[in-house]
Amino acid sequence: MAVFGLLPHTPVVDVGVVLAATGAIWLGSGWLERAAEQLSSYYGLPAVVQGSIVVAVGSSFPELSSVVFAALAGVFDMGVGAIVGSAIFNVLAIPALSGLVADDTLETNRAVVYKEAQFYMIAVSALVITFALAVIYFPTDGGALSGVITRPLALLPLALYGLYLFIQWQDVSDHDAAADADDTPIGRRWLMLGASLLVILVAVEQLVGSVESLSGAFGIPEFLAGVTILAAATSLPDLLVSVRAARDGRSVTSLGNVLGSNTFDLLVAIPIGVLIVGSVVIDFATAVPMFGVLTLATVLLFAVLRTDLRLTSAESAFLLVSYLLFVSWVVAETVGVVSVIR
Template sequence: MTYLMVLGGLVLLFIGGEGLVRGSVSVARKLNISELVIGLTLVGFGTSVPELVTSLRAINEGAVGIAVGNVVGSNIANILLVLGIAALIHPIITNPRALMRDTSVMVIVTILLCGLIWFDLFSRLAGFMLMACLVAYVGFSLFADQTTGDEASVLHAEEAETVEANYGVIFGILMALAGLVGVVFGAKLLVDGGVTIAREFGISETVIGLSIVAVGTSLPELATSAIAAFRGKADVALGNIIGSNIFNILGILGVTALVHPFSVRSVPVGDVTTNAVTSGAGTSLISLGDMSALILSVGLMVLFAITGRLIARWEGAVLLFGYALYMGLTFNLIPVPAIL
């Protein structure tokens, strides 16, 4: 039954996320909102709604490991898994000038996330600051893209064009609302099932968040990127991943900390290690290895995307191998001494 809950949650998150994005994009087009704005906001950030709802659900249940692991794991999966698959489908021709601004922001906020985890600073003030940074980033990006019309603006507009959604306003609204309902119920099933599996098999909730939950909430990004790659527009997939990773850190953790401040340190209670929802002292739920994997994945993406102006199929295979290696280490399937 538990596995059916998790599977049902994954399916609802995927279908609901797709419906939410397509319905929202359709309504935006009927309201004559530009493809540039749609690509930068609804598409770039809309695919991260499953992560947002799942993290909020997890923090409400006291499962901090799932909430934070979902964000860290999703960002790793977006690069190593989603981008790797997209590059295997079709080599990604990159434009460093178009990617420079958003990539720089992603690198900065990734370092910021590691700092917040290291010093355990997920207070309501930190949440407010993260949200303020997100608003500033979106505002500056819209202003810069609309005034300069450079390569970055073209990339953001192409992100919107990959979404086929031309329904009526009423149908679009109904689709978006139905998608949101699906995401909410999917998040509930996924979190409840993940917590149950963690307790039954003695696996930490953080591992479940970094793996099953993270992959499940990254399915919309995977679908969008795969479709773009099949159409020969894999560079759009790269832009979508960068935008999603930025929103995951600034938006999801920002909203989560605003709604419910939390601690990423575990608190031993007898023989059981629980999560600290408000405060606590203990070992970090997100290990140094997890943060290293996040930083290395970002580094690989930047290296592959900017140096050769092309992410080749073999580089996509390297990314996928890196994700398989990370999952093996996460579940203790690969002995660390042998790697070292």
């Protein structure tokens, strides 16, 4: 049932829910961005920290929720697939669209390129190593490439995220912040942040349910829907926040949100799902090819950002074409043309 169980899932109802949820996410992401900017100004946070921590964690709530719900339902692989698909959408499609809406080019700096992007590469590697340790030390009886991720293993990526927060804290302590000219009470700023998270969470939950229903009604395979449609749906808050920031000339916040959101998803969202249910089974044969594509996508983003520390329109188009090639590969996997994922 759609709309909190009030209406049946029909194509007409689902399309209406998708449109209404998209509008609600647009509204909520605007509140989130405004609250994050006000709180960052109040606490004297640099723009890169604002994007990679405050905005990124807030806009990552849909991905966190999807992993928790998938783990509780016993389909953890689906939750991981949605996270990886969302991460690929984030590093290719969102910077591309942000660069295309920017006035001229999407400017960046060395903090984004050498800290955020490179630490994100470490996050991808750390999660692959965690999955490999599960296969080596806790193999399942059903297959040689399946393993059980236990709570102690889940603490490894969480510890790495603790290092990430420490690095951000060091940047905050070294930052010479300007005086806060906004007279909005701090309580109202936190209230706006909480309201934005609630609106985004409820809207994305309804959006994902309707997208799932539409994919079933039109015969779209679950794998294809998961790593493309659902991944893009849960990344909609990140997309709206980053595009709006790029359009307003805040390119560092725009790119910091993308990389910080992905770092949070990999190092926090997936481990929290494991900690809640105790242990989950991961299929290494499915996970590794997808993480390989994610690594390649991250390298592409790093390369285009490092050239002159800016993202041009041509480079944005290149990233967008790369994402369309990824979608084409997933479609080819689904229909059996290729079989890289086993």
